[in-house]
Amino acid sequence: MNVDSAIAIALAVVLAASSVGKLLRLGPFGLALTGTYGIPAGIARPLKVLVPVYEMAAAILLANVGTRALGLISSGVFFAVAFVIVAAAYVTGRTGDCGCFGELIQQPLGRGTSVRLSILLSLNGIALMLAVPSLDGRLLFPSAIEWVVAASGLVIAVTVFLAARRATHAMRDR
Numbered sequence: 504m505n506v507d508s509a510i511a512i513a514l515a516v517v518l519a520a521s522s523v524g525k526l527l528r529l530g531p532f533g534l535a536l537t538g539t540y541g542i543p544a545g546i547a548r549p550l551k552v553l554v555p556v557y558e559m560a561a562a563i564l565l566a567n568v569g570t571r572a573l574g575l576i577s578s579g580v581f582f583a584v585a586f587v588i589v590a591a592a593y594v595t596g597r598t599g600d601c602g603c604f605g606e607l608i609q610q611p612l613g614r615g616t617s618v619r620l621s622i623l624l625s626l627n628g629i630a631l632m633l634a635v636p637s638l639d640g641r642l643l644f645p646s647a648i649e650w651v652v653a654a655s656g657l658v659i660a661v662t663v664f665l666a667a668r669r670a671t672h673a674m675r676d677r
Contacts, residue, residue, distance in 0.1 A: 507633035508571070512625050514578055515565035517623065521559035524607035535602025539612050540592045557581060569638070575631040582624040589616050 504512075525532045529551050536547035561581055564574030589601070592612055601612040603619075610616070 505633070507575075507630040508568070510630035511571050511575060511634070513567045514623065514627060515562040515574070518558045518562040518565070518578060518581075520607055521529060522562065524556035525558070525602070526606040527607075531600065532602045535600045539597055539602065540588055541597060541600035562627050571632070572634050575627060575634060579624065579627045579631060582620055582627055586617065586620040586624055586629040587621055621635070 515602040532555075533547050533551035536542045536550055537544050542550065557577075558581065561574055564577055567574070575602065593614065593616070595649040597612065599612055601610055601616045603610070603616060
């Protein structure tokens with residue numbers, strides 16, 4: 504097993520565990536989205552299900568050799584968006600359960616949350632850089648399911664970004 508595969512499998516385990524933990528605790532994860540991160544309830548309601556589903560989809564893509572590159576892109580987008588949201592909440596003084604691993608690990612939002620996400624994002628970037636030379640052009644012609652997963656990730660990322668932006672503006676207006 505090469506380095507990028509080992510990292511991808513480790514990331515898949517992290518994402519799958521995070522997904523399962525959130526799915527076991529949808530109510531508290533929804534509260535973390537609204538309370539800790541300031542995402543409006545109307546947006547948090549679908550996100551509390553879409554986020555763990557996206558995490559599991561990315562984990563499955565990472566675990567499969569044929570879709571690993573797309574999995575690395577999908578998980579990289581997820582980790583980057585999550586890092587921005589966590590950092591924005593932390594910098595603006597928000598507190599509460601980070602909701603990161605749901606039922607499995609309950610911890611407050613803090614510097615450790617940002618550090619963990621930055622490590623995951625860095626590992627993801629390393630694995631992606633190592634995996635790209637072995638793509639042989641397949642990334643240019645993904646399957647329909649890969650397009651759907653990538654588009655879903657983009658929609659979730661944009662939704663989360665807009666919610667975080669709105670919450671930031673709301674906090675400034677107080």
